[in-house]
Each structure stands twice: as structure tokens, then as C-alpha cells.
Amino acid sequence: MKPTSEAELADLISSVKAPLCIRGGGTRLLGPIEGEVLETSGLQGISLYEPGALTMVAGAGTTLDEIGAALKAENQRLAFEPPDLRDVLGTTGASTIGGVAASNASGPRRISVGACRDFMLGVRFVDGAGIVAKNGGRVMKNVTGYDLVKLMSGAFGTLGVLSEVSLKVMPKVEIQLCLRIEGLNAKQAVAAMSAALGSPFEVSGAAQDLDGAVVLRLEGFDASVRYRADKLTQVLAGFGTVEILDDQAQCDTLWRDIRDARGFTGSTGDLWRVSVKPGDAPELIDALGAHAVLLDWGGGLMWVDMPKRTDLRARMSVPGHATLMRSDDKGFEQVARFHPQAAPLAKISARLRARFDPKGLLNPGLMGDVA
Amino acid sequence: MDMPLPNPIVLSRKAELVARLLTVLPRDAVIEDEMETRAYECDALTAYKCPPLLAVLPRSTTEVSDILRICHNMNVPVVPRGSGTSLAGGALPTADCVILGVARMNDVLETDYANRVIRVQSGRTNLSVSGAVAEEDFFYAPDPSSQLACAIAGNIAMNSGGAHCLKYGVTTNNLLGVTMVMMDGEIIEIGGAHLDSGGLDLLGVICGSEGQLGVVTEATLRILHKPEGARPVLVGFDSNEVAGACVSDIIQAGVLPVAIEFMDRRVTEVVENYAHAGYPLCEAVLIIEVEGSEAEIDAQLALIREIAERHNPIEFREAKDADEASRIWLGRKSAFGAMGQINDYMCLDGTIPVSSLPMVLRRIGELSKEYGLDVGNVFHAGDGNMHPLILFDANKDGDLELCEAMGAEILKLCVEAGGCLTGEHGVGIEKRDLMGYQYEPADLDAQMAVKDIFDPKWLLNSAKVFPLNLSDAKRSARIAAE
Numbered sequence: 001m002k003p004t005s006e007a008e009l010a011d012l013i014s015s016v017k018a019p020l021c022i023r024g025g026g027t028r029l030l031g032p033i034e035g036e037v038l039e040t041s042g043l044q045g046i047s048l049y050e051p052g053a054l055t056m057v058a059g060a061g062t063t064l065d066e067i068g069a070a071l072k073a074e075n076q077r078l079a080f081e082p083p084d085l086r087d088v089l090g091t092t093g094a095s096t097i098g099g100v101a102a103s104n105a106s107g108p109r110r111i112s113v114g115a116c117r118d119f120m121l122g123v124r125f126v127d128g129a130g131i132v133a134k135n136g137g138r139v140m141k142n143v144t145g146y147d148l149v150k151l152m153s154g155a156f157g158t159l160g161v162l163s164e165v166s167l168k169v170m171p172k173v174e175i176q177l178c179l180r181i182e183g184l185n186a187k188q189a190v191a192a193m194s195a196a197l198g199s200p201f202e203v204s205g206a207a208q209d210l211d212g213a214v215v216l217r218l219e220g221f222d223a224s225v226r227y228r229a230d231k232l233t234q235v236l237a238g239f240g241t242v243e244i245l246d247d248q249a250q251c252d253t254l255w256r257d258i259r260d261a262r263g264f265t266g267s268t269g270d271l272w273r274v275s276v277k278p279g280d281a282p283e284l285i286d287a288l289g290a291h292a293v294l295l296d297w298g299g300g301l302m303w304v305d306m307p308k309r310t311d312l313r314a315r316m317s318v319p320g321h322a323t324l325m326r327s328d329d330k331g332f333e334q335v336a337r338f339h340p341q342a343a344p345l346a347k348i349s350a351r352l353r354a355r356f357d358p359k360g361l362l363n364p365g366l367m368g369d370v371a
Numbered sequence: 372m373d374m375p376l377p378n379p380i381v382l383s384r385k386a387e388l389v390a391r392l393l394t395v396l397p398r399d400a401v402i403e404d405e406m407e408t409r410a411y412e413c414d415a416l417t418a419y420k421c422p423p424l425l426a427v428l429p430r431s432t433t434e435v436s437d438i439l440r441i442c443h444n445m446n447v448p449v450v451p452r453g454s455g456t457s458l459a460g461g462a463l464p465t466a467d468c469v470i471l472g473v474a475r476m477n478d479v480l481e482t483d484y485a486n487r488v489i490r491v492q493s494g495r496t497n498l499s500v501s502g503a504v505a506e507e508d509f510f511y512a513p514d515p516s517s518q519l520a521c522a523i524a525g526n527i528a529m530n531s532g533g534a535h536c537l538k539y540g541v542t543t544n545n546l547l548g549v550t551m552v553m554m555d556g557e558i559i560e561i562g563g564a565h566l567d568s569g570g571l572d573l574l575g576v577i578c579g580s581e582g583q584l585g586v587v588t589e590a591t592l593r594i595l596h597k598p599e600g601a602r603p604v605l606v607g608f609d610s611n612e613v614a615g616a617c618v619s620d621i622i623q624a625g626v627l628p629v630a631i632e633f634m635d636r637r638v639t640e641v642v643e644n645y646a647h648a649g650y651p652l653c654e655a656v657l658i659i660e661v662e663g664s665e666a667e668i669d670a671q672l673a674l675i676r677e678i679a680e681r682h683n684p685i686e687f688r689e690a691k692d693a694d695e696a697s698r699i700w701l702g703r704k705s706a707f708g709a710m711g712q713i714n715d716y717m718c719l720d721g722t723i724p725v726s727s728l729p730m731v732l733r734r735i736g737e738l739s740k741e742y743g744l745d746v747g748n749v750f751h752a753g754d755g756n757m758h759p760l761i762l763f764d765a766n767k768d769g770d771l772e773l774c775e776a777m778g779a780e781i782l783k784l785c786v787e788a789g790g791c792l793t794g795e796h797g798v799g800i801e802k803r804d805l806m807g808y809q810y811e812p813a814d815l816d817a818q819m820a821v822k823d824i825f826d827p828k829w830l831l832n833s834a835k836v837f838p839l840n841l842s843d844a845k846r847s848a849r850i851a852a853e
């Protein structure tokens with residue numbers, strides 16, 4: 001099923017009686033979902049782009065490639081740098097903005113500018129009863145009524161199928177520099193990243209790659225970035241030798257690989273994405289017995305390669321939550337993709353799903369049970 | 372402004388309610404005397420007043436839970452209150468309600484510089500959150516104009532912004548977790564010190580829900596290290612349109628000022644007479660602030676000057692020292708007070724796409740003539756968040772109504788321009804009945820469905836946000852079920 005308009009999408013959802021597997025480009029698949037595939041890629045096209053107002057409105061099925069090309073022509077970008085998970089998840093196809101929004105897909109710049117949800121200004125969606133609704137709009141500040149934009153962002157289609165997304169876009173930066181320190185253990189790495197992020201020097205990426213090197217990103221106007229790189233080098237002097245990477249293409253590749261967790265491409269274990277307080281990451285790493293761990297967001301985001309069919313959550317010794325990103329069918333059968341919520345929140349979430357998806361059509365079972 | 376009629380059953384059970392509350396609260400936490408409850412009869416939207424049945428001032432999450440459970444069982448409406456600085460009537464009581472004030476819950480629970488978070492009780496004032504981390508040169512970024520007085524609880528309820536949110540975002544972008552009490556007394560924890568939510572983003576929908584989904588008692592907030600320095604410039608233009616175009620060009624050029632503020636001629640004149648800040652008298656004044664080291668500030672301001680000069684400003688004044696910087700901000704910061712000196716005013720809060728600024732300003736000027744009411748414009752131009760101030764005389768019969776009618780026209784104009792009714796003040800009672808201009812019935816149904824789930828009896832602040840005719844049915848259903 002591939003509706004080509006919002007009205008068609010609404011008709012379709014009104015009429016179906018069996019579960020649907022909602023799919024944008026199919027690049028972020030979180031394992032198998034039962035149901036006939038409903039593709040949103042027909043809801044296509046940029047309907048408004050005002051570079052001077054930093055605003056873009058696009059159909060949910062618009063590809064990231066198309067959006068990227070339009071932005072590039074105006075020297076702008078999506079500042080939340082949505083990850084491209086095709087390599088690491090072994091998927092193909094073209095990522096859509098609806099899929100990005102529905103999964104709140106946010107890259108390394110989460111720590112400075114915010115997540116996908118922070119750049120979403122408005123949505124249009126069709127709920128599970130086939131009713132079309134909108135929320136938010138296309139302006140930067142909007143507190144008119146409840147913020148269902150946030151609720152829909154990260155709901156993975158379980159509360160409604162997005163038909164249109166309105167986004168805040170940002171100008172590209174003049175340059176970036178990367179600072180690199182090798183040979184730190186996780187505890188030292190998080191301490192170094194905390195020192196950097198707690199400085200006034202506006203770090204826009206802080207990760208420890210699979211080789212153990214801490215990398216920090218500075219972006220902006222040339223003179224400013226160089227000044228901050230110099231200052232930050234002084235802040236980090238106690239942690240080891242700070243190497244500065246100036247090659248723009250090399251920096252791009254480095255951050256793309258972190259963003260997309262490319263280091264885990266073809267690895268044999270299950271891949272988990274774990275969100276914790278940065279300072280808790282080292283303790284958790286000790287508790288997990290993982291094959292490998294990539295730290296992003298200053299330690300607050302852990303990409304973890306675990307032995308197959310091991311429930312990472314059973315070993316979680318600190319607050320936070322873990323999403324199973326990649327496993328085999330059997331693994332997904334045994335372990336829930338999303339972290340079970342505390343009972344009171346699970347109850348609220350289940351009621352929300354029951355209200356917005358009364359027939360239980362939309363990606364059923366993906367995010368827990370319906371009330 | 373219509374409000375629901377008080378429920379006579381609730382009014383008749385006041386003594387019983389007090390007695391029950393006193394089983395869980397100390398004597399000084401329950402305010403029942405009619406003289407004393409008057410202190411809670413309104414918020415900063417002072418045109419509307421109604422003393423509550425009672426006010427309660429709990430000191431802990433447990434006490435809040437006990438209060439809400441009792442009110443829930445007795446079907447007593449509750450209006451949560453932070454510091455009462457809402458400009459939209461968000462804390463306006465009804466005669467049958469309990470005002471639940473969180474002002475006594477103002478402790479800092481934890482500061483964690485390594486993880487860049489602070490956890491506070493929600494009654495703590497906005498500015499004192501920054502104050503609590505100032506010794507390490509950290510701050511909490513959202514800065515509503517009322518930050519000296521307003522509480523984090525109210526900031527979360529209204530998703531408050533401020534002059535500096537162009538760079539740092541509004542409350543929702545800086546809120547990581549809450550402890551919240553549901554209307555039935557259940558205590559829930561959402562989020563924490565980590566950055567994203569697992570499961571549905573409930574935190575995202577609670578922030579900005581105007582105290583209708585629960586009472587937030589504790590909050591985990593992101594804190595940031597202060598920039599090395601900051602410096603404002605003042606740029607004067609002889610046309611609003613040109614000033615608007617300049618704002619757009621600056622934003623597009625990739626400079627990210629922390630603030631771009633706009634004042635029109637009417638406001639500039641009043642402010643100049645009041646504060647003597649030395650502003651040029653011209654059609655539009657922009658105040659633009661940038662941050663960083665001295666060298667970074669110089670570089671950014673050079674670029675801003677280059678862009679501004681393309682638009683032939685009549686003045687470009689850079690602050691050379693702290694004194695000049697404070698004089699540049701003095702006028703902007705005293706704008707509301709200065710306008711209040713010359714007249715009563717109503718402050719609107721619609722947001723528009725920056726590109727529509729000239730058209731909307733021109734149309735506001737025309738409406739001002741049509742209605743015969745003076746308007747001054749002072750606002751956050753960088754994100755299109757307008758603040759037209761309509762001047763009226765509260766002592767003159769019909770003037771308030773005329774002003775409200777004109778305000779509604781301006782807000783409709785904002786929506787037509789692609790914007791919204793409110794950018795940072797919230798809907799409250801003020802814009803409640805205009806919601807139909809921005810949202811279709813299905814859009815409002817979707818929002819009200821969320822309220823149904825969090826507060827099925829519609830007891831929490833329920834006469835706000837949604838058009839009264841829509842929420843009446845919900846309240847009537849509850850009263851009928853009693």
C-alpha cells in the first residue's frame with residue numbers, strides 16, 4: 001500500500017481492519033513487524049522552503065536526499081544530523097523525513113543544538129481511526145495548545161502516520177575542527193568530554209570511537225573555531241596529547257562514521273543503543289560484558305555490540321533505557337525492542353495508543369501493549 | 372471573560388474539604404480566610420479576578436500527592452500556581468477551586484556540573500536556578516522577562532521562552548526530567564539526567580500543557596557554562612520593512628546572535644521619555660546581542676555591521692564598554708514598564724514567520740487606526756515572536772472589550788500569516804476561545820484526548836486552553852456522574 005496523498009492515506013487507514021507495518025524508506029527497520037506494509041514514500045515533496053525564515057515543510061515521504069539537496073543549494077542543513085543506519089542495519093532504500101521524525105533520529109549534535117524533536121515545528125498525521133489532524137505549525141516559537149509534535153516524534157508511527165513535517169533548518173558552518181586524544185579508558189574519556197562540554201567553547205560533538213580515541217568537534221566561523229580549539233586544548237591538557245584535525249573531508253567522514261555507528265557494520269553481535277547519564281557510562285560498560293562500545297553525546301549515548309540474544313537490560317546497573325537496534329528474528333522474539341517503561345508511564349502510553357489507534361493497526365506490538 | 376459556574380456541591384463542602392486537607396497538611400499550609408485567598412484571585416492578567424475557594428501551599432511532593440488525592444475524591448477543581456506571573460490567565464482561579472501553589476517548594480536538590488544538570492523543586496524561581504550554579508559560571512538558559520519572579524513550575528507549564536532563546540531554545544529544549552503528581556495523587560517520574568526519552572515522549576507533551584495534565588513538583592534541567600562574554604549593538608532603521616529584512620539576512624548568514632530584539636517608533640519614544648537610554652528616534656530599533664570571546668564578538672559584529680549596512684541603517688551603535696551595553700539593554704528591558712506608565716495595555720504574543728514581519732506590522736498599524744487604539748511593538752524578532760502592546764483605558768467603559776476585539780484581530784492575522792496565537796505566554800483563558808482560528812475540531816480533539824487520559828475528570832485547570840464550549844461538556848459529564 002502506497003498512498004500518494006494525505007486524503008488517500010486517511011481513506012486507507014479508515015478502511016483497513018488488519019495491522020499495518022508503517023514504513024518510510026525502510027532504512028531504520030527495528031526488526032520484523034507484523035502486518036501489511038504501508039509505505040509513506042508516496043507523500044512526497046517539499047511544499048515550502050524559506051531559507052530566510054529557516055523553515056521547511058515537506059511531505060513525510062520526501063527523501064532525506066531531496067531535502068539535503070534543497071538545503072545545500074542555500075548553504076543550509078538539518079542541524080540535528082539524522083543518522084543514516086543503512087550500513088549498520090543492513091537495510092537499503094532511501095531514508096524519508098517522516099521516518100526520521102517518527103524515530104526522533106538525532107546525531108552527535110544532539111548535545112549542543114538538540115534532537116530531531118527540538119527541530120520539529122509542526123506535523124500533520126492520520127491517526128489509527130483515519131482522522132487527519134495537525135499540531136504545531138511552521139514558526140520557531142509556538143505554545144498554542146499541547147505539543148503533540150513532540151509526542152508524535154519518537155512514537156514510531158504508533159499514534160498516527162505522519163503525512164507532513166515542518167522543520168527548523170540551520171545555516172551551514174564555515175569550518176569545523178576536530179580535537180583528538182588517544183589512549184583513554186572510558187572513565188577518562190567521559191571526564192575529558194565532560195570537561196569540554198562544561199567549558200564555554202561550544203563543543204558540537206563529543207565521542208569516544210571504537211579505537212578508544214576521544215574526538216571533539218568545534219564548528220563556526222574560522223577565527224572563532226581556531227580560537228576555541230586553542231582554548232579547549234588548554235582545558236584538556238591533563239588528559240593527554242591533543243591532536244587537531246583540520247582536513248574538512250576527514251572531519252566529515254569521522255563524524256559521519258560516529259553518527260551512523262558504522263564501526264558496527266557487519267559485526268556479529270546484537271546492536272543496542274543505550275541512553276544514560278554520561279557519568280554513568282563507565283560503570284555500565286564494566287557491567288555489560290560487551291564486544292565493543294561506541295560513546296557519543298559525551299558518554300550519554302552508548303552504541304553497544306552485545307553477544308547475541310543477551311538481554312542487555314538485565315545488566316543495566318544505572319538509570320536509563322536501551323533500544324535493541326539490530327538482531328535476528330529470534331532475538332527480536334526474545335527481547336523487546338524498546339525498553340519497558342515504568343508501570344505508571346506504560347499505563348499512560350498504552351492509553352494514548354488505545355485512543356489514537358483504537359483498532360490496534362499501527363505498528364502493533366512495536367512500543368508495548370495497547371490498553 | 373466567561374468562566375464555568377462554580378459547582379454548588381463543592382462550595383457547600385468547603386468545611387469538610389478543609390478538615391480533610393488538615394489531616395495531611397500543617398495549619399499554615401491551608402489558606403481559607405476570604406481576605407487571604409484574595410492574594411490568589413488573579414495572576415499577571417489582572418483584568419480578570421476571582422478568589423479561589425481555598426489555597427494550599429505544600430512543601431513536598433508527598434503533600435502535593437495527598438492534596439490532589441483528596442481533591443480528586445471530592446471532585447474539587449484544582450488550579451496549580453507557580454509564582455502567578457502568567458500574562459494569559461493560566462493561574463486564574465474559579466470560585467470552587469483549590470489553588471495549589473508550589474512557591475514553598477524551592478530547594479535545589481542536586482547540582483551536577485560533570486553531567487551539566489540541576490534538579491530543583493518546581494517552585495524555585497527561574498533566575499535563582501541560574502543563581503544556584505553561578506559560582507561555577509554555569510547558568511540555566513531560558514530567560515523569560517519575569518525571570519526574577521517566575522517559577523520553574525510555571526515555565527514548564529507554559530513552555531516559557533525569553534530573549535535569549537534564539538540561541539538556547541525554550542523550556543522544552545532544556546528540560547530533561549520531571550517528577551509529576553497526577554490528579555488522582557499518583558506520583559510519576561519522567562525522563563532523568565539522560566538526554567532522550569525511552570518510549571513515547573511524554574515529557575514533551577507535559578511541557579507546555581498549562582498545568583492541565585499534572586502538577587510538576589521537581590525538574591531536571593540542563594545547565595550550560597556561561598559564554599566568555601556578550602555584547603549588544605543597536606541598529607536604527609527608518610522603516611520597519613527594512614529592519615525586518617535585515618533580521619532575515621542576519622539569520623540566513625549563519626551568525627547566531629543570542630538575541631535580536633525589535634522596537635518600533637511608538638515604543639522607542641515612550642521608552643526614551645521614561646528611561647533616557649539615548650535611543651535614536653526612528654521607525655525601528657534592533658538590539659542584537661552576540662556572545663563569545665572578545666575576538667569572536669568582534670568578528671560576529673563585523674559581519675552583522677556589514678549586513679546591516681547593506682540596508683542603510685540610520686545608526687549602528689556598538690557598546691564599547693559595560694556601561695554602554697547596559698544602556699542599550701536598558702531601553703528594551705524597561706519597555707513594558709514604560710508603556711505601563713502611560714496607559715493600561717494588553718500584551719499579545721503571536722508568532723509569525725520572520726518573512727511576514729513587514730506585512731504584519733503594516734496591518735497592525737491599520738488595525739490601530741480602525742479601532743482607534745494606540746499600539747506599540749516590541750518583540751523577539753529573531754524568531755518572529757511578536758509582542759504588540761495595545762494601549763487602552765481600563766476605567767473607560769467598553770475600552771477593554773474594544774482592546775480584546777482588536778487583539779483577536781491581530782492574532783487572527785498572525786495565524787493567517789502562517790504563524791500562531793501564542794509563542795511563549797500560553798493560551799490560558801486569554802486565547803482559549805480563539806483556538807478555533809488555528810486548529811480544526813479534529814486538531815483540538817487530539818489535544819483534548821491527551822487531557823482525557825491524564826485527567827479523566829477534567830479537574831486540573833480545566834477552564835483554560837480549550838474553547839469553553841468544548842471543555843464544558845467534559846466538566847458537565849463529571850458533575851453529572853457525581
